[in-house]
Amino acid sequence: MGPIEFAVDYTSSNTKARLGRLSTPHGVIRTPVFMPVGTQATVKAMSPRELVEVGAEIVLANTYHLYLRPGHDLVSRAGGLHGFMAWDRSILTDSGGFQVFSLGEMRKISEEGVTFRSHLDGSAHFISPEISMEIQMALGADIAMVFDECAPYPADYSYTKDSMEMTSRWARRCLAAHNRADQALFGIVQGGMYADLRKASADDLVSLDFPGYGIGGLSVGEPKGLMYEMLEVTVPRLPRDKPRYLMGVGSPDCLLEGVMRGIDMFDCVLPTRIARHGSVFTRNGTLTVRNAAFSQDFAPLDPGCDCYTCQNFSRAYIRHLLRSGEILGVRLTTIHNLRFLIRLMEEIRASIAEDALPKLRDSFLEQYNEGPQ
Amino acid sequence: MGPIEFAVDYTSSNTKARLGRLSTPHGVIRTPVFMPVGTQATVKAMSPRELVEVGAEIVLANTYHLYLRPGHDLVSRAGGLHGFMAWDRSILTDSGGFQVFSLGEMRKISEEGVTFRSHLDGSAHFISPEISMEIQMALGADIAMVFDECAPYPADYSYTKDSMEMTSRWARRCLAAHNRADQALFGIVQGGMYADLRKASADDLVSLDFPGYGIGGLSVGEPKGLMYEMLEVTVPRLPRDKPRYLMGVGSPDCLLEGVMRGIDMFDCVLPTRIARHGSVFTRNGTLTVRNAAFSQDFAPLDPGCDCYTCQNFSRAYIRHLLRSGEILGVRLTTIHNLRFLIRLMEEIRASIAEDALPKLRDSFLEQYNEGPQ
Numbered sequence: 001m002g003p004i005e006f007a008v009d010y011t012s013s014n015t016k017a018r019l020g021r022l023s024t025p026h027g028v029i030r031t032p033v034f035m036p037v038g039t040q041a042t043v044k045a046m047s048p049r050e051l052v053e054v055g056a057e058i059v060l061a062n063t064y065h066l067y068l069r070p071g072h073d074l075v076s077r078a079g080g081l082h083g084f085m086a087w088d089r090s091i092l093t094d095s096g097g098f099q100v101f102s103l104g105e106m107r108k109i110s111e112e113g114v115t116f117r118s119h120l121d122g123s124a125h126f127i128s129p130e131i132s133m134e135i136q137m138a139l140g141a142d143i144a145m146v147f148d149e150c151a152p153y154p155a156d157y158s159y160t161k162d163s164m165e166m167t168s169r170w171a172r173r174c175l176a177a178h179n180r181a182d183q184a185l186f187g188i189v190q191g192g193m194y195a196d197l198r199k200a201s202a203d204d205l206v207s208l209d210f211p212g213y214g215i216g217g218l219s220v221g222e223p224k225g226l227m228y229e230m231l232e233v234t235v236p237r238l239p240r241d242k243p244r245y246l247m248g249v250g251s252p253d254c255l256l257e258g259v260m261r262g263i264d265m266f267d268c269v270l271p272t273r274i275a276r277h278g279s280v281f282t283r284n285g286t287l288t289v290r291n292a293a294f295s296q297d298f299a300p301l302d303p304g305c306d307c308y309t310c311q312n313f314s315r316a317y318i319r320h321l322l323r324s325g326e327i328l329g330v331r332l333t334t335i336h337n338l339r340f341l342i343r344l345m346e347e348i349r350a351s352i353a354e355d356a357l358p359k360l361r362d363s364f365l366e367q368y369n370e371g372p373q
Numbered sequence: 374m375g376p377i378e379f380a381v382d383y384t385s386s387n388t389k390a391r392l393g394r395l396s397t398p399h400g401v402i403r404t405p406v407f408m409p410v411g412t413q414a415t416v417k418a419m420s421p422r423e424l425v426e427v428g429a430e431i432v433l434a435n436t437y438h439l440y441l442r443p444g445h446d447l448v449s450r451a452g453g454l455h456g457f458m459a460w461d462r463s464i465l466t467d468s469g470g471f472q473v474f475s476l477g478e479m480r481k482i483s484e485e486g487v488t489f490r491s492h493l494d495g496s497a498h499f500i501s502p503e504i505s506m507e508i509q510m511a512l513g514a515d516i517a518m519v520f521d522e523c524a525p526y527p528a529d530y531s532y533t534k535d536s537m538e539m540t541s542r543w544a545r546r547c548l549a550a551h552n553r554a555d556q557a558l559f560g561i562v563q564g565g566m567y568a569d570l571r572k573a574s575a576d577d578l579v580s581l582d583f584p585g586y587g588i589g590g591l592s593v594g595e596p597k598g599l600m601y602e603m604l605e606v607t608v609p610r611l612p613r614d615k616p617r618y619l620m621g622v623g624s625p626d627c628l629l630e631g632v633m634r635g636i637d638m639f640d641c642v643l644p645t646r647i648a649r650h651g652s653v654f655t656r657n658g659t660l661t662v663r664n665a666a667f668s669q670d671f672a673p674l675d676p677g678c679d680c681y682t683c684q685n686f687s688r689a690y691i692r693h694l695l696r697s698g699e700i701l702g703v704r705l706t707t708i709h710n711l712r713f714l715i716r717l718m719e720e721i722r723a724s725i726a727e728d729a730l731p732k733l734r735d736s737f738l739e740q741y742n743e744g745p746q
Contacts (some may be wrong), residue, residue, distance in 0.1 A: 041693065045700040048685070070668070070693045078671055078689060088686040295443070298451055312421070312459040316451060320414065320443045327418040327700055 003182040007265035016262035024090040024142035029057040031264040041085040045334040054339040060267045064099035072138035080140025093142040097148045128171035137180040146174040148188040152326035153220040160192035173371045188214040195233040202237040212243040235262040256361040281340040285371045307339035377557040389635035396441040397463040397515035402430040405632045408640040414458040418707040426711040431463035433640045437472035445511035453513025464514040470521045502546040510553040521561040526593040533565035561587040568606040575610040585616040592622045608635040629734040642711035651695045654713040658744045680712035
């Protein structure tokens with residue numbers, strides 16, 4: 001038995017959605033789940049107890065950032081990420097691949113690994129599959145991810161095929177290098193926007209028998225319809241009894257559509273990032289609470305929301321805080337946005353149990369896309 | 374009976390310190406008390422429930438800032454400051470005087486009031502004693518302060534005397550203009566660093582029978598010994614049964630020395646301001662946790678502290694957050710610094726009850742001034 005266990009409790013009869021429980025050394029995660037992103041070992045503006053309060057059961061941290069600062073050795077000596085950031089629930093680390101490839105001109109890819117310059121000070125670094133494993137084992141998350149290449153969008157067939165095949169070879173190297181017994185290692189399906197490459201990638205990774213599978217290289221600028229197509233060709237080739245994680249996706253519509261296509265896990269910086277720019281999710285679409293329209297609006301951000309922000313503070317007050325550069329403003333919008341997505345996942349799980357997910361999707365999106373009354 | 378009541382429960386036999394209870398429409402405040410400053414209707418980086426957790430029983434808000442943004446009319450329509458900022462404990466507003474005088478070249482003082490330019494957009498404004506009362510009544514704090522002139526340091530005798538006498542005339546105008554029954558109005562003793570002017574100011578204000586007295590114009594750059602001298606000539610002339618509030622003072626040593634000289638209330642931006650610069654109070658003096666020396670220090674900020682920060686997070690983690698520009702870093706240092714001062718006040722109150730304040734002062738300052746081991 002591995003470090004994690006995944007149980008599918010129910011598979012919906014009218015969609016590919018399923019209800020599951022993912023057990024890690026740090027607790028049980030009800031799936032489908034949305035994972036807040038804590039890039040630098042902190043979910044921006046949130047404290048650990050506030051994360052518990054909004055219902056987060058697992059957070060993501062970024063290997064690339066933590067490798068550069070404060071360094072994985074320091075984190076390891078602090079008791080790993082859990083001890084360092086005082087978070088006793090589950091953690092997943094990405095592999096650093098996506099972050100490094102996002103550096104563009106500042107990185108160079110070879111079969112051996114990736115040479116890149118730090119975005120902090122320009123210093124030169126090298127990460128290979130083996131080094132990514134070493135870093136992630138030191139960080140000590142419950143779930144680590146293989147070091148992959150995320151092809152850009154658009155990318156031609158030949159580039160995407162070569163990239164996907166290297167990702168498969170790297171997956172083998174990661175498996176060989178990974179030896180931390182209390183940490184699970186997930187594979188990552190690549191293949192860009194080409195159905196046959198997605199299938200080949202999935203089949204090859206499944207042959208390696210990972211305890212879970214990420215689907216990478218989506219939500220990179222392509223139309224959403226194309227992303228859904230790729231899910232539809234990929235998910236059916238993944239084992240039913242393993243969790244499926246759609247990486248970097250987190251808008252409300254994509255969560256609904258992803259779950260309907262059989263996805264169990266999601267992560268995205270969207271809720272925390274837009275919160276810092278003064279935008280919040282509501283049932284009637286996003287609302288830019290910084291706008292003058294809300295200066296005298298004493299309603300909560302989203303009537304009916306059960307979060308600390310909506311239970312205590314008005315749009316007018318939050319607008320005042322944001323305009324005045326007060327930290328509490330960003331704190332309150334962040335709490336709300338995370339709670340909004342996590343609560344949506346709770347509703348999604350409840351609807352799966354009643355075979356009512358298509359109905360929830362339709363009614364949610366109708367109201368969401370209609371905008372404010 | 375007025376909006377507030379003040380009961381002196383015990384007066385120490387070996388100092389002028391006393392234990393009291395200040396009852397306002399929003400609760401009972403144990404004195405001596407330290408009041409965190411919430412300039413823009415938020416104590417920077419803190420939520421209301423975190424303020425309760427660190428033990429704050431009253432906070433201060435700044436009339437000048439709230440008059441400019443979001444405007445006192447808006448705050449009034451939001452249910453006053455209590456409703457606007459979702460703080461159901463007590464609030465005190467300053468008069469705007471100190472803030473306006475701090476504008477320097479941007480303001481002009483006359484008998485009628487002060488003309489000044491906004492630090493936000495340069496727009497022209499005028500605040501008189503009557504207008505300050507109107508603003509503070511709209512803000513709706515439990516305690517308002519008279520509009521005073523705070524003389525600079527140093528200032529010559531003649532300027533200081535004229536200024537103090539105008540402050541006395543303004544105090545009468547404030548009394549005449551103030552008519553909010555659920556709000557107390559405190560007088561403010563001025564007189565610079567001249568003992569006879571301090572005495573004259575105190576005597577005149579006491580003749581007006583305010584329910585409490587601020588002591589203003591101290592901690593403006595003068596040596597601490599001079600501040601203590603001014604307290605020693607002022608406090609004995611104030612009524613025993615009214616609270617005495619030393620405005621703008623909040624370093625640990627000044628709190629101890631002030632209480633010994635009969636002060637009941639303090640406020641200061643020091644704990645929240647130094648927190649944002651990465652400095653924290655400890656029993657062994659202030660510590661700049663941003664420094665490289667703490668990069669591998671897994672101890673809490675101040676061993677023995679009972680705050681959320683010290684109970685959960687290490688110096689190394691907090692340093693990482695501060696260096697990385699993460700909001701949680703400033704949140705954690707702010708929580709700690711406020712708890713440190715409020716806990717010091719708890720110890721001060723306990724020591725007064727045992728006639729042991731001089732001993733606490735000596736032992737605290739010895740350790741505090743000695744610095745880190």
